[in-house]
């Protein structure tokens with residue numbers, strides 16, 4: 001297969017990626033970051049009574065307008081404890097923030113504008129407009145109002161609003177289930193001492209974290225040796241478990257021990273593409289087997305992370321039903337960059353944001369595709385299109401923000 005362009009590969013991967021339809025009910029405490037399954041309406045009115053917005057005295061504004069004379073204190077209202085009577089002419093009720101405004105009163109005089117006489121009467125030092133410092137019933141929302149639309153991402157604010165609307169649980173979309181399998185005889189888990197010629201497996205952990213950040217549930221399939229039977233067995237397991245996406249790491253290139261493509265072919269995976277005109281991440285492959293999506297990431301650590309960020313994360317996000325966000329942003333170059341070759345270059349870079357929001361993107365010095373230290377310290381990927389001319393510091397550019 002010849003190299004496919006980044007844009008064409010992206011379109012192929014996402015063209016028919018629709019949100020998965022499975023729903024689940026979750027308590028509010030577990031619903032943050034999930035996608036709401038259905039519209040929700042308020043099950044109650046907020047506030048459900050006229051409430052004081054300040055600590056002070058519930059008064060009749062007309063009393064004060066007629067002249068500042070002492071008021072007779074007839075009781076107290078606090079949050080959670082109403083005053084049962086009514087405020088008559090020349091009377092007042094001590095009131096605290098959040099307490100129901102007693103009948104007869106139409107405003108709150110803040111306590112800073114009063115003095116308490118030795119007799120216990122309250123002397124107003126200022127007038128107050130009708131309705132001042134009163135939060136009227138329903139000012140936030142009323143029973144039956146639509147609070148949140150189905151499909152929205154449940155932000156902390158949305159969770160609080162749902163709680164206030166009287167919802168202890170929410171129906172959310174299930175997260176896409178993403179099986180992540182590292183491949184390679186050379187790999188051992190972090191914490192295990194590698195033998196001679198062995199290395200510590202890192203990519204699977206980074207990719208799983210990226211899946212989670214994109215709204216998916218990563219299933220840890222561990223490490224398979226460079227053995228066709230072992231890789232095929234994990235593919236079968238993913239199918240049997242109903243994974244939405246089966247992700248492999250490594251073995252995607254052309255070496256004698258790069259077996260992933262052969263296993264996919266043998267199992268009948270229909271490949272949408274293999275090898276994208278990008279650097280790093282060229283040997284990326286994608287396809288499908290029945291209802292399951294297949295993504296084969298390259299093994300080089302930075303290649304794995306960049307390919308996952310550009311392709312796997314948007315796919316997971318789409319299947320999760322998350323609102324779409326553009327992948328790239330506009331910026332200016334922080335340093336001169338040379339002419340680019342035939343593949344789109346995604347250059348791990350430092351991103352500085354000015355107070356006015358302008359981003360300046362400066363490539364980090366070392367870009368070898370094995371370097372995780374560069375990836376982990378980058379805040380963005382400068383995008384250099386195929387054949388781009390040399391560019392100077394200060395010229396416009398585009399970048400992909402990293403998390």
Ligand SMILES: Nc1nc2c(c(=O)[nH]1)N[C@H]1C(S)=C(S)[C@@H](COP(=O)(O)OP(=O)(O)OC[C@H]3O[C@@H](n4cnc5c(N)ncnc54)[C@H](O)[C@@H]3O)O[C@H]1N2
Nearest residue numbers: 182201202203204249250251252253258282298299300303
């Ligand atoms: N003759 C050619 N050789 C290579 C080509 C090519 O076009 N022709 N492409 C190169 C490019 S580009 C990449 S990227 C790599 C990717 O190849 P693979 O996907 O087959 O990756 P592996 O060979 O399995 O591993 C590459 C490298 O990464 C390490 N690795 C693998 N998995 C992990 C992991 N889970 N955690 C950490 N490190 C991992 C592995 O040990 C190797 O060092 O191929 C080039 N070769």
Ligand code: MOO
Nearest residue numbers: 280281282303369
């Ligand atoms: O494209 Mo490879 O991903 O440069 O290392």
